[in-house]
Amino acid sequence: MADEYFLLVCDDAPHDVVLTDAGVRVMDVVQVVRRLTGLSLWRSKVLATQVPAVLLAAVPEKDAAAAVSALRDAGARAETRERPEPDFP
Template structure:
């Protein structure tokens, strides 16, 4: 029996939210990261200080855009990254 691979095309491609710079208002950004991720204050601060950092993974595009907007409003630089299509090996 031959292996067959199928790529399912969805309307909603998962996105990641990446924090590239915390800016000058670090504690404001920490509070936003805490609200977005549900992490503790300490873990959120550690995540913010280790940039670039992936804040959220595999979220819908609308949620990723809202998270980036919230981070930018707090003074950070953030972006969304779309997951690339997987490469399947042919046998």
């Protein structure tokens, strides 16, 4: 039996939240990263200082925009990226 793949089309394509620069208020950004990801303070700091970093993967566009807004309010540079559609054979 051959494997078959189906692509489900939905209204909201998944997005990634990418931290591109932590800015000068690094600890404020670390606190936001911790709140968004649920990671420990130490892991959040490591993630915030190793940019660019994908903080959230495959989240709805509305949640991604809210996360980017929170990061920007803390002084970071962040962006949302739409996930590419998989290319099934």
